Amino acid sequence: MCSLTHNDLKRIFEKLDKNGDGLVSLDELNWLLDKTGGSSTSLQELEEHVVGKKSLNLDEFLFFYDSMLKINDNGDDKGEVEEVESDLAKAFEVFDLNGDGFISSQELECVLKRLGLLEQQSGNKDCRAMILSYDTNLDGQLDFEEFKNMMMLTTS
Missing domain, CATH: 1.10.238.10 (EF-hand)
Known part of the structure; x- marks a missing residue:
């Protein structure tokens, strides 16, 4: 967490x-x-x-x-990597609103606003910029590996 x-x-x-x-x-x-x-x-x-x-x-x-x-x-370290991977997969599913295996800037914006982590006046531009920062294949959206890299770099 x-x-x-x-x-x-x-x-x-x-x-x-x-x-x-x-x-x-x-x-x-x-x-x-x-x-x-x-x-x-x-x-x-x-x-x-x-x-x-x-x-x-x-x-x-x-x-x-x-x-x-x-x-x-305080949990033990056994299986910690699998647990982190599982937690990230669950988090990815929260953001992947349409279940297509990718997070678009629109999906990111919707979830962040719903959680109160993005101001209403902040537009899709901010979310596009966030995605582009971690979009290694430059397709304009995040797949699970790109999402995982973003989360691991952000929380370390």
């Missing part, structure tokens, strides 16, 4: 908080974890892990994120 900044996490929290009450429900949190490949737990297991709460405020959300990072960092 790559580390996100406090501002990134705050924007994600705000996007998840659909009704604006300052709380993220376990359903919303579970949806996020499912979409990002962060967890395959049931709502009951998630509630028990979060210590009996049905929803999280921003501070609790940040604490939960930090806890998940520590759990992932």
Whole structure:
């Protein structure tokens, strides 16, 4: 799991908080974890892990994120390469909205905006520039290997 900044996490929290009450429900949190490949737990297991709460405020959300990072960092090294590859494949699927095996600048823009990591006024131009930075075969989109290289260089 790559580390996100406090501002990134705050924007994600705000996007998840659909009704604006300052709380993220376990359903919303579970949806996020499912979409990002962060967890395959049931709502009951998630509630028990979060210590009996049905929803999280921003501070609790940040604490939960930090806890998940520590759990992932304390795991054993056995199979770490396969686990990273699997996590990257799941992340790739999140961005590959049409399932064609490539990430276009439109797909990248859509997902980043949905996660609150790209301002609404930022256009497709920024996403095209991001893709071109890692598009080694210059086809205007990222295949899985190019995506993997981008993620490994970005998170190292």
